[in-house]
Amino acid sequence: xxxxxxxxxxxxxxxxxxxxxxxxxxxxxxxxxxxxxxxxxxxxxxxxxxxxxxxxxxxxxxxxxxxxxxxxxxxxxxxxxxxxxxxxxxxxxxxxxxxxxxxxxxxxxxxxxxxxxxxxxxxxxxxxxxxxxxxxxxxx
Amino acid sequence: xxxxxxxxxxxxxxxxxxxxxxxxxxxxxxxxxxxxxxxxxxxxxxxxxxxxxxxxxxxxxxxxxxxxxxxxxxxxxxxxxxxxxxxxxxxxxxxxxxxxxxxxxxxxxxxxxxxxxxxxxxxxxxxxxxxxxxxxxxxx
DNA sequence: CCTTGACCTAGAGCCGGCTCTAGCATCTAC
DNA sequence: GTAGATGCTAGAGCCGGCTCTAGGTCAAGG
Numbered sequence: 001x002x003x004x005x006x007x008x009x010x011x012x013x014x015x016x017x018x019x020x021x022x023x024x025x026x027x028x029x030x031x032x033x034x035x036x037x038x039x040x041x042x043x044x045x046x047x048x049x050x051x052x053x054x055x056x057x058x059x060x061x062x063x064x065x066x067x068x069x070x071x072x073x074x075x076x077x078x079x080x081x082x083x084x085x086x087x088x089x090x091x092x093x094x095x096x097x098x099x100x101x102x103x104x105x106x107x108x109x110x111x112x113x114x115x116x117x118x119x120x121x122x123x124x125x126x127x128x129x130x131x132x133x134x135x136x137x138x139x140x
Numbered sequence: 141x142x143x144x145x146x147x148x149x150x151x152x153x154x155x156x157x158x159x160x161x162x163x164x165x166x167x168x169x170x171x172x173x174x175x176x177x178x179x180x181x182x183x184x185x186x187x188x189x190x191x192x193x194x195x196x197x198x199x200x201x202x203x204x205x206x207x208x209x210x211x212x213x214x215x216x217x218x219x220x221x222x223x224x225x226x227x228x229x230x231x232x233x234x235x236x237x238x239x240x241x242x243x244x245x246x247x248x249x250x251x252x253x254x255x256x257x258x259x260x261x262x263x264x265x266x267x268x269x270x271x272x273x274x275x276x277x278x279x280x
Numbered sequence: 281c282c283t284t285g286a287c288c289t290a291g292a293g294c295c296g297g298c299t300c301t302a303g304c305a306t307c308t309a310c
Numbered sequence: 311g312t313a314g315a316t317g318c319t320a321g322a323g324c325c326g327g328c329t330c331t332a333g334g335t336c337a338a339g340g
Contacts, residue, residue, distance in 0.1 A: 014286070014287075015286085015287070015288095016285095016286065016287080025328085025329075026286095026287085027328070027329055027330070028327090028328065028329080030288090030289090031327080031328065031329085035327095039280070047287085047288095047335085047336065047337085048287085048288070048335085048336090049286085049287055049288075049336090050287085050288090058280075059280060062257070062280065065253070065254045065257050066254070067327095068250055068254060069250070069251055069254035069255070069258070072326075072327095073326075073327070074326095083280045090265050090268045090269050090279075091269050093265055094262065094265040094266060094269055097258055097261055097262050097265065098262060100258060101255065101258045101259065101262060104251055104254055104255050104258065105255065107251055108248055108251050108252065108255065110208055110209070111209055111244055111247055111248050111251070112248065113205070114205045114206070114208060114209035114244055115209070115241065115244050115245065115248065117202070117205050118209075118237055118240060118241045118244065119241065121237055122234065122237050122238060122241060125230050125233055125234040125237065126234060128230045129230050129231050129234055139230075140179070140198075140199060140202065140223045154316070154317075155316085155317070155318095156315090156316065156317080165298085165299075166316095166317085167298070167299055167300070168297090168298065168299080170318090170319090171297080171298065171299085175297095187305085187306065187307080187317080187318095188305085188306090188317085188318070189306090189316080189317055189318075190317085190318090207297095212296075212297095213296075213297070214296095
């Protein structure tokens with residue numbers, strides 16, 4: 001059996017295992033690394049293959065959350081750079097996070113307003129589906 | 141003065157005016173029409189130019205809300221088709237809206253969880269920025 | 281030995297959703 | 311009658327974010 005495919009609690013994982021655990025594709029993992037999202041490039045085994053540790057996994061989960069909340073790769077890269085530079089730039093990290101927090105809050109607000117509209121339409125259509133006489137409602 | 145650029149309450153508007161009012165670009169407006177998002181193709185003036193009515197504007201606002209909540213153009217097109225077919229397919233419109241409503245709710249859920257993570261980090265960094273002694277915190 | 285499977289790099293390709301360009305028509309105001 | 315604004319079409323281009331391909335390495339197992 002090649003690699004550590006089924007390694008449940010191995011100290012370091014191959015890229016396939018990380019893909020399984022994070023839900024990212026191996027392609028995406030290599031892509032993220034090329035794009036500089038990973039604080040430091042992943043360590044390699046003596047065979048030149050990537051070996052991920054638990055810390056890498058944790059950081060990837062952070063990246064995934066940032067991405068899934070719409071942070072562009074550029075910004076995540078910047079954050080990773082700041083983290084990689086070590087202590088001393090907490091103010092900049094904070095500023096970046098605050099900006100993104102506002103952004104996410106705004107997204108939630110916008111989505112909530114969309115949800116309202118959709119729910120209103122849903123109610124209208126539910127009425128027109130159960131009660132056929134309300135067909136000619138001017139609903140779109 | 142060409143067109144009805146400043147028409148505040150004109151019965152029909154040119155594409156530029158609609159762009160101003162919706163925030164979409166004229167390019168995007170023509171693009172949306174080509175893509176079939178507009179229920180029926182926009183009426184034209186005798187000069188061959190698009191004339192938008194208040195109903196078009198309302199529909200565009202719906203499209204904008206659907207788009208901004210992440211509904212793909214394909215789905216909006218489908219919804220527009222259903223609306224364009226007139227009464228009789230309310231069940232299908234409803235199904236489509238319900239699917240999207242679930243989707244939006246899920247998005248809000250995901251974003252809220254991201255917001256939590258970000259807020260946690262914000263707190264950590266706010267502490268480390270005000271209180272310099274907490275620098276060596278293992279924060280990322 | 282040879283197959284299988286996990287992994288590697290470099291780089292091309294793709295998809296959604298616009299955005300922009302070229303080249304032209306029309307209208308109004310000066 | 312010409313400048314400037316507004317509009318038209320067809321189609322090319324762009325950007326972000328992956329995704330996939332080609333061609334190869336390496337280790338274990340049968």
